[in-house]
Amino acid sequence: MKIQNVFIYYKNIGFKLLGLLCVLLGIIGVVLPVMPTTPFLILALACFARSSSALESWLLNHPRFGTTLQHWRAHQVVPVKAKYAASIGMLIGFIFLLYSSSPSWVIVLAAVVEVLVLTYLISKPSTPPKN
Secondary structure: OOHHHHHHHHHHHHHHHHHHHHHHHHHHHHHOOOOOOHHHHHHHHHHHHOOOHHHHHHHHOOOOOHHHHHHHHHHOOOOHHHHHHHHHHHHHHHHHHHOOOOOHHHHHHHHHHHHHHHHHHHHOOOOOOOO
């Protein structure tokens, strides 16, 4: 067996495992309000696109998340509901951080990251373009 084939085999296994871990984290995010779902599923989709067409198809055709992931893949659409949920989740997490005994540099870093993430989310379209 060629070394290149071995590398591809293990790369595919790694992407599948990472994708499945991201799906698991996305499922946990459905239950926990402060943990995001969509970013993990988008990452899982990217992993499956590089490793398993069957898992990629399963995720794209999922009854609950499939349409959102299809819109993301085609047009990088982030629905308004997801933007609100992300904003509220980050706000709740930031409030908890403010009441913790975290150093001020951690609070400032978290604030900067959250502002950057919100800016990115707001810059994305909320609906797919009409054709």
